[in-house]
Amino acid sequence: MHRPSGAEPVLQTKDLGKRYGDRWAVRGLNLQVHRGDVFGFLGPNGAGKSTTIRMVLSLIAPTSGEVELFGRSLNLHRTESLRSVGGIVEKPDFYLYLSAVRNLEIVGSLIGGVARQRILEVLDLVGLGDRGRDLVKTYSHGMKQRLGIAQALLGDPELVILDEPTNGLDPQGMKEIRELIVHLARDRRKTVFLSSHLLNEVEMVANRMAILAKGELVAQGEVEELLKSGGQYVFVTGEPGTRIRSVLRGLPLSVTKFEEKEGGFEIWMDQGDIPSLNAQLVRRGVRVASIVPRRSLEEYFLSITEPQER
Amino acid sequence: MGRLVYSELLKTFLKKRTYLGFLIILIIVPLVEVVMKVEGGRYLSMTTRGLAMDFSILGNPFNGWFVAHSIMNSLWVQIPLLISFVAGDQLAGEATSGTYRLILIRPVSRTRVITAKYVVTVIYTVLFVLFLGGLSIGLALALLGGGDLFVIGRSIVVLASSDVAWRFCAAYLLASWGMISIAAIAFFFSSFVENAIGPIVATMGVQIVFLIISNIPSQFFDDVKPYLYTTYINVWQKCFMTLVPWDDVWKSVAALGAYSVGSFLLAWMIFVRKDILS
Numbered sequence: 001m002h003r004p005s006g007a008e009p010v011l012q013t014k015d016l017g018k019r020y021g022d023r024w025a026v027r028g029l030n031l032q033v034h035r036g037d038v039f040g041f042l043g044p045n046g047a048g049k050s051t052t053i054r055m056v057l058s059l060i061a062p063t064s065g066e067v068e069l070f071g072r073s074l075n076l077h078r079t080e081s082l083r084s085v086g087g088i089v090e091k092p093d094f095y096l097y098l099s100a101v102r103n104l105e106i107v108g109s110l111i112g113g114v115a116r117q118r119i120l121e122v123l124d125l126v127g128l129g130d131r132g133r134d135l136v137k138t139y140s141h142g143m144k145q146r147l148g149i150a151q152a153l154l155g156d157p158e159l160v161i162l163d164e165p166t167n168g169l170d171p172q173g174m175k176e177i178r179e180l181i182v183h184l185a186r187d188r189r190k191t192v193f194l195s196s197h198l199l200n201e202v203e204m205v206a207n208r209m210a211i212l213a214k215g216e217l218v219a220q221g222e223v224e225e226l227l228k229s230g231g232q233y234v235f236v237t238g239e240p241g242t243r244i245r246s247v248l249r250g251l252p253l254s255v256t257k258f259e260e261k262e263g264g265f266e267i268w269m270d271q272g273d274i275p276s277l278n279a280q281l282v283r284r285g286v287r288v289a290s291i292v293p294r295r296s297l298e299e300y301f302l303s304i305t306e307p308q309e310r
Numbered sequence: 311m312g313r314l315v316y317s318e319l320l321k322t323f324l325k326k327r328t329y330l331g332f333l334i335i336l337i338i339v340p341l342v343e344v345v346m347k348v349e350g351g352r353y354l355s356m357t358t359r360g361l362a363m364d365f366s367i368l369g370n371p372f373n374g375w376f377v378a379h380s381i382m383n384s385l386w387v388q389i390p391l392l393i394s395f396v397a398g399d400q401l402a403g404e405a406t407s408g409t410y411r412l413i414l415i416r417p418v419s420r421t422r423v424i425t426a427k428y429v430v431t432v433i434y435t436v437l438f439v440l441f442l443g444g445l446s447i448g449l450a451l452a453l454l455g456g457g458d459l460f461v462i463g464r465s466i467v468v469l470a471s472s473d474v475a476w477r478f479c480a481a482y483l484l485a486s487w488g489m490i491s492i493a494a495i496a497f498f499f500s501s502f503v504e505n506a507i508g509p510i511v512a513t514m515g516v517q518i519v520f521l522i523i524s525n526i527p528s529q530f531f532d533d534v535k536p537y538l539y540t541t542y543i544n545v546w547q548k549c550f551m552t553l554v555p556w557d558d559v560w561k562s563v564a565a566l567g568a569y570s571v572g573s574f575l576l577a578w579m580i581f582v583r584k585d586i587l588s
Contacts, residue, residue, distance in 0.1 A: 057415040059586035082417040089415065093408030097325055109317035110416035
């Protein structure tokens with residue numbers, strides 16, 4: 001998704017940090033989210049994404065730095081700043097013994113009162129219109145996620161913060177949430193801050209993103225730019241390896257370099273030449289097992305994430 | 311603020327565990343009173359066994375007022391326990407269920423949130439104590455009828471039937487005030503833990519330890535007693551003295567009020583600075 005970024009930051013963090021004992025969960029974080037952005041906030045589990053979101057939503061106090069929402073310091077103008085923000089932090093939890101409508105009434109009372117019509121509207125928007133009177137304890141995980149988005153949208157906020165909103169959903173549920181995010185940004189003019197550990201999810205909906213690893217920012221910018229700067233390559237596996245190597249050496253295609261790695265070949269080339277590459281390999285008697293187009297950002301992201309997840 | 315209190319009332323009074331205390335009272339009080347009616351004067355003779363050698367008791371002091379007064383003794387341990395079920399859950403319950411993350415990201419100050427919760431805790435406590443009073447007095451009078459009230463304590467007081475009703479009303483209002491201070495302590499414990507069991511156990515621990523200290527005749531503990539709320543929580547008993555010592559009553563009311571306000575302020579200080587990690 002490609003959307004122009006406005007100049008005005010609606011969310012900014014300045015040297016934001018949170019320390020627990022000797023360990024910095026987040027350190028020196030400088031984020032800028034502009035009006036109209038769908039901002040992907042990427043990082044592996046434990047990178048500090050939720051800690052950052054908790055600081056942005058004033059659930060925890062920063063150890064250092066500050067958060068600015070709509071140009072105002074969150075610390076000094078908490079109530080005014082949060083008036084235009086809605087969000088989900090980690091998994092959406094509700095009063096299970098109450099209905100969805102009652103839960104939203106309670107949220108409504110905390111944002112200055114919300115008309116019943118608005119409650120029904122947001123339930124319809126997330127596809128829970130016919131289940132609003134049911135107790136939340138009867139909801140599936142996916143329905144709770146959707147109710148989480150409904151409560152985030154209840155006050156018609158300008159900035160919607162979604163922390164791993166597709167967690168635990170089936171592919172269809174994930175697709176629906178992604179479509180909803182695109183709808184919010186494109187048709188309802190919301191700024192969306194989307195935290196995720198899935199690069200492809202962010203790629204599909206975000207126009208800007210930041211990558212967090214071990215509590216520190218490692219990349220931030222336009223998704224397209226970040227992807228472009230990384231370049232593209234294909235990863236080929238097949239047998240015999242010696243023949244693949246010789247084919248690649250004499251290939252009249254756009255190959256700029258190749259490297260043998262992890263039981264296959266990383267081939268830096270124009271991805272439009274993949275069918276020709278496949279044809280050449282097969283013609284020269286290579287038994288091709290797979291040809292996978294990859295981007296270096298994905299590799300970069302994995303190189304950051306994998307060592308920590310082990 | 312009205313909206314916040316209303317939503318806290320919804321949360322509290324639509325939760326089944328809120329009615330656990332009411333249900334227990336609804337079972338125990340009729341059971342005790344019916345048994346007392348069936349067993350007749352056995353309970354009275356047990357209570358007055360020691361007095362029978364020195365006094366000759368004429369008439370029938372075993373009436374509804376006497377039974378209702380006896381039930382008020384549950385205000386020492388049983389009622390505080392039931393109140394702490396709800397008061398201790400007010401803040402810790404949100405942590406346990408993860409709903410702090412739902413309510414504390416809103417454009418409303420934590421001070422207003424905790425105040426609304428405290429107001430609801432007070433409302434619950436008063437309703438609960440008055441429910442106990444209404445049920446125990448109403449049922450006891452229906453089963454055993456009225457008459458003069460025979461109060462057996464360190465001394466024996468006989469109050470004329472015409473002089474009893476207002477004393478019960480005053481006693482239950484003062485008992486509500488005392489129970490609010492216990493609820494406030496449970497509320498305070500609730501502010502810094504993430505599980506409602508902790509505040510209940512801690513509140514009962516404090517109540518029992520303070521009661522023990524209050525009842526030990528010792529010079530050492532005498533110096534401590536003015537600082538314990540249990541020294542004042544028996545204020546309701548003063549309503550059943552021949553002449554109610556109003557100065558003492560107001561002093562106790564002020565001390566219990568200070569405990570309630572102090573506990574709330576401590577809870578507030580913790581709550582507004584608390585990192586929500588649940």
